[in-house]
Amino acid sequence: MLQCEGVRIQQGGFEIGPLDCAVHPGRITAVVGPNAAGKSTLLNAMAGLMRPSAGCVRLHGRDVHQLGDRARAESLAMLPQRPALDCALTIEQLVGLGRLRLARHGSRVGDAIASCGLSQVRRRGVDSLSVGQAQRAHVARVLAQAGPETVLVMDEPTAPMDHTWAARTWDLLAAHARGGGGVLVAVHDLAVAADRADDALLLGGGQLAAAGPVAEVLQPEALQAVFGASFEWAARADGSPWLVPSG
Numbered sequence: 001m002l003q004c005e006g007v008r009i010q011q012g013g014f015e016i017g018p019l020d021c022a023v024h025p026g027r028i029t030a031v032v033g034p035n036a037a038g039k040s041t042l043l044n045a046m047a048g049l050m051r052p053s054a055g056c057v058r059l060h061g062r063d064v065h066q067l068g069d070r071a072r073a074e075s076l077a078m079l080p081q082r083p084a085l086d087c088a089l090t091i092e093q094l095v096g097l098g099r100l101r102l103a104r105h106g107s108r109v110g111d112a113i114a115s116c117g118l119s120q121v122r123r124r125g126v127d128s129l130s131v132g133q134a135q136r137a138h139v140a141r142v143l144a145q146a147g148p149e150t151v152l153v154m155d156e157p158t159a160p161m162d163h164t165w166a167a168r169t170w171d172l173l174a175a176h177a178r179g180g181g182g183v184l185v186a187v188h189d190l191a192v193a194a195d196r197a198d199d200a201l202l203l204g205g206g207q208l209a210a211a212g213p214v215a216e217v218l219q220p221e222a223l224q225a226v227f228g229a230s231f232e233w234a235a236r237a238d239g240s241p242w243l244v245p246s247g
Contacts, residue, residue: 006055016206018128021111028183028199030193039186047078047153073101077145081155083138092122112144131160194243
């Protein structure tokens with residue numbers, strides 16, 4: 001489990017918190033909210049990339065900042081919103097960085113590359129890829145690092161991808177959760193969050209407006225208070241619910 005306990009985070013003149021929330025094993029937790037709500041800041045703090053000004057982030061019961069590099073790499077893997085792109089690397093080398101602080105398992109790297117549809121181009125330079133392909137390579141890096149209980153922290157992982165690969169990437173995250181891992185993912189598309197996540201954290205103005213099962217959090221009244229726009233639940237052709245703007 002990855003959890004915030006009374007966490008406050010200050011960055012420049014912006015502060016978020018206090019926050020009490022958790023990412024549970026076997027579940028996908030979506031972080032949603034308008035621009036500048038604090039989604040990326042929260043993810044960075046929960047991944048241990050910034051220290052909270054108050055409170056504590058715990059990973060499997062331990063302060064994330066007290067974990068050694070290897071222990072953290074075994075327990076948490078992150079895809080930032082704008083991953084660094086080292087043009088000198090091939091896809092295979094980039095994905096191999098996911099095993100940098102861990103035991104080297106070439107099969108893990110190969111499997112991750114295959115799962116993201118990059119096997120045929122694994123020796124191409126990262127600088128030769130489209131933006132969507134490069135993002136898939138970074139997702140593969142995270143998957144190569146992850147063990148069954150690893151928490152994945154993903155900041156808008158599908159934003160540059162086409163529809164097909166966005167859907168397949170969500171399938172990969174769901175498979176990781178089914179295997180017992182936790183997934184924390186920032187996402188702008190509320191309909192996707194409603195359809196794909198188990199739980200949701202709704203942020204607005206640096207505050208946690210709601211947290212819990214996704215169907216309870218993504219309610220029109222709560223969303224209108226945070227986004228300043230109207231939403232309603234509609235039904236797809238198969239009868240399943242679909243969250244859409246209204247008015």
